[in-house]
Amino acid sequence: MKQLLILCCLCFLSAATLAQATWIWYPGDYEIWLSNRMQNRRTDRGTFFPVFWKMDSHYPLMDFHKDVTLSEPEQVRIYAEGTYNVKLDGQPFEGTPTVITIPAGKHRINVKVFSQATVPAIYIQGNKIISDSSWLVTYEDKEWIDETGKTSDITATKWLHAGSWNFNDPAILPSAFTLPVKPMAAVKTENGLIDFGKETFGYVKLNGIKGKGKITLYYGESKEEAMSDKGAVNVDWLTFDKAVSQDSTLPASKAFRYVRMVTAGDIHIDNVSMLYEYADVNEPGSFRCSDDELNQIYDVAKYTFHLNTREFFIDGIKRDRWVWSGDAYQSYLMNYYLFFDKGTVLRTIYALRGKDPVTSHINTIMDYTFYWFLGVYDYYMYTGDRTFIKEIYPRMQPLMDYCLGRRDKDGLMEGQVGDWIFIDWADGLSKKGPLSFEQLLFCRSLETMSLCADIAGNQPDAEKYRLLAADLKAKLFRIYWNDQKQALVHSTVNDDVTRYANMFAIFFDYFNAQQKEAVKHTVLLNDSIQHITTPYMRFYELEALCAMHEQSYVLKEIKNYWGGMLRLGATTFWEEYDPHESGPAHYAMYGREFGKSLCHAWGASPIYLLGKYYLGVKPTAPGYATYVVEPALGGLQWMEGTVPTPAGNISLHVSTKEMKITTAGGNGILRFGSSTRPTCTTGTIQQTKDNWYELSLSPGSTYVINYQSVK
Structure with missing residues (x-):
């Protein structure tokens, strides 16, 4: 022994x-x-x-x-x-x-x-x-x-x-990889309609099948969809001949809240349950505040995002279940404030890029190619991962060469045969001619190329792309800026003003201070400019307003828009929401009665907005080597949360009279407004302008600041 x-x-x-x-x-x-x-x-x-x-x-x-x-x-x-x-x-x-x-x-x-x-x-x-x-x-x-x-x-x-x-x-x-699953029971079964209580994803399990007959399963993100024989997007037709009672787990995963079961023949089933399939990711990011509805919005956004985080960041769990670059780009940003899961970002970037030769835009969409470049840039800023930049740069070059080879005689990007110019789902949105929105994304992509070339040690490329970006930026304002309208016009074909290029130019910091202020009123707060009805572009519209310190306004918009979906019974956030619609019309899209995705990754954007612009934490150097914390209550009485970084979590509790911040790695700056002289026993507060102050934040420290928030 x-x-x-x-x-x-x-x-x-x-x-x-x-x-x-x-x-x-x-x-x-x-x-x-x-x-x-x-x-x-x-x-x-x-x-x-x-x-x-x-x-x-x-x-x-x-x-x-x-x-x-x-x-x-x-x-x-x-x-x-x-x-x-x-x-x-x-x-x-x-x-x-x-x-x-x-x-x-x-x-x-x-x-x-x-x-x-x-x-x-x-x-x-x-x-x-x-x-x-x-x-x-x-x-x-x-x-x-x-x-x-x-x-x-x-x-x-x-x-x-x-x-x-x-x-x-x-x-x-590696080829045997599958996502983990766990059993989940239905919360209610009545007249063949099984309700799992909220939107979910996984494998339906039929328990105790006995006899001979047929079973038809109609899946629905809504009750109306599950009750529709012709309209349900997902249906299973099954045949069984079981002399002894057995369980059967269906081989294909589905998205649903409701499952309607119709049987034919001499067949009996004890009950229906499921195996919930999920990505095993951590959630170091968090947010809580004094507004219960906003807390619910955050929780539903978090659940929505988790459902759409799978092997990759996908668009929606019912439709399409694909990796779209525009959807993924927003998921990357939400990820940095919730999971900080680098692996899913990198897998998605690699999958979208594919192999050489480049023969089309990513997902066939011009703007989605540019979002791919932007995703690489943001990944570097949030993680500081230089090794990946060096690895991916040779794959960036052929993709950018493809874009450069498709410019018009003026050096602008214009849709050609085979290109899909998407921008957003919006009625009557012109896609003709070189669009200001596409040039804006192209310019940022060229800036990304210059940054990555420099990291990869290719100085000639870095200078080449820097000059191309500077030239395009000058053209952008020369061609599209309209002094009379005090905004960027939509295209060279007409001088209509839309929100898209204008709101991106704000948080890209392409406008000067005077232009930003003008665009805020002539475009963003102007009801005569066509409104946005998708969470996809509301993401950027509200980010632009937050970047201009309109958190009070944005808070109301979040509660009206995302709260509106909750008031209609949503348990996850949708691909599109128009508050002027009513009843089952909310579920229709693409000419189909239930074509709309009711669990869409781009619907989870409050995660990003609340982390970056309310808790106010964002990197100012790659990997949070330096960062800024600029909390904005926006009318809340208090808020608290954590923001993950490569060196640990930054945690905050902010009320109208006190802030408590615990730092991780890196050197930060706290910026805040106070109507009285603030105090802090563990740091020195400097006044920068009227009612505005700064405090240097050291790694691994805790600061308590007494102040009076400015209304």
């Missing part, structure tokens, strides 16, 4: 000394493969419903290598997805070894894997030699790029650092 105990302890110690290995692959390939699998699960009334843009695939042949120096021999175990061979210092091992011994000294290990159906991947476990991001990979493109960015030796090979996720068990293949 004693010997067995010693042996167990030795085995435990041996295992404990092993470094953590993980499955690795060519960066971006697993993300593309997984997104293809996920996006092609959509059905519409039982019919396969694929995406309508070009889908890329992974490289089927991959070479992994690692240079090692060992002081003593080491045994290494090899796992792979695909057919593989192993070489040591260029010499192949015989057969397909699962365990090899590496002698002491300096060596190069190569593992070459072929897999057409799944992504070639390896898991290497030794004592010191493990598979991780330090391994280099190539798909044998026969091009080598040195650290200066210059191509040389065309016969050599371009190696990149391997990609990975959190697949740390050699027995669980």
Whole structure:
């Protein structure tokens, strides 16, 4: 017994000394493969419903290598997805070894894997030699790029650092990944209508099926949809012949609140439950305040966003269940104030980018290509992840080259054959000619390219894109700014004024102070300008107003708009909401009675607005190396919350008379207004202008400020 105990302890110690290995692959390939699998699960009334843009695939042949120096021999175990061979210092091992011994000294290990159906991947476990991001990979493109960015030796090979996720068990293949599930019971069943209490997503489970007959399941985000034989978007037609009572979990996941079950024949079912499918992400971000309705709006927004956070950030759980770049861009921003989950952002960015050659805009939409660039920029600002920027920059270049090659004679972006100019779902919105909105996004994309080129060490590119951005910005104001209307006009074809370019130019900080103030009144607060009815663009409209310190106005808008959905019984926020509609008309869209998505990621924007513009926390240097906290109650009596950062959470409690802030890493500045002279025993408050003050915030500190909020 004693010997067995010693042996167990030795085995435990041996295992404990092993470094953590993980499955690795060519960066971006697993993300593309997984997104293809996920996006092609959509059905519409039982019919396969694929995406309508070009889908890329992974490289089927991959070479992994690692240079090692060992002081003593080491045994290494090899796992792979695909057919593989192993070489040591260029010499192949015989057969397909699962365990090899590496002698002491300096060596190069190569593992070459072929897999057409799944992504070639390896898991290497030794004592010191493990598979991780330090391994280099190539798909044998026969091009080598040195650290200066210059191509040389065309016969050599371009190696990149391997990609990975959190697949740390050699027995669980990356291709077998599924999201976790947990049982969930219905809250009510009456006359065949099963109500799960709120919008949800997962696999319906039929419990205690016995007999012979047919079952039809009609799914509905609303009761009206579930009760409609012809209108329900998701339907299952099932046939059973069970002599003994059995349970059956349906193989396809669905979005629903209600399920209506219609049976035919001699068949009995005890009850219907489900397996709720979810992304296992943390929620370090939080918000609470003195307004109960706003708290409910935040909670529903959080639940909406969580449902649409899956393997990737998708648009909606019923329709479309796809990865759209415009939707994803807003999800990234909400993520930074709730989950701060870098992995889902990176997977989504890689999946959207796809492979070369670039033959169309992302999702076929011009503005969605630009949002992709903006997403890279914001990711860097919130995380400070320079390694990713260096990795993704070579994929940014061909996409930007594609855009530059589609400019008109004046250097402006205009829709061409095959392009979808989306902007927003809005009646009568002109898409003709070069639009100011597209030039604005294009300009920001060029600025992003300059930033990323600089990080990647490509100074000529950085200067090239900087000059292109400056030139386009000058054209933007020369062509589209109208002094008489004190706003940017919509296009070169007509001088109509819309909200889109004007509100983006505010938080992009493209306007001077005088222009900002003018646009606030001529556009944003002007009821004669066409109103926005989608949460998608209300996101940006309200952000622009918050950026101009209109939090009191925005708070009322949030309560009216998102509160309006709650008053109609919404348990998640919708793709579109028009308060002038009534009854079942709220559920119609795209010419279909129940075509509207009632759980849409872009409906969750209060998460972002409340974190960035009410709690007031935002980075001013990449990765929150420096940041600003500028709380704005906006008419609330108190609010509190946490904002996640790479170095921990920043927490705040703010009332009309006291603020308490606990910092994480980085150096911050607290900016606030007070009608009386504020005090703080742990820091020195400086007055910057009338009734405005600043306090320097050090890492890992707590500050209590006594003040009187300015109304």
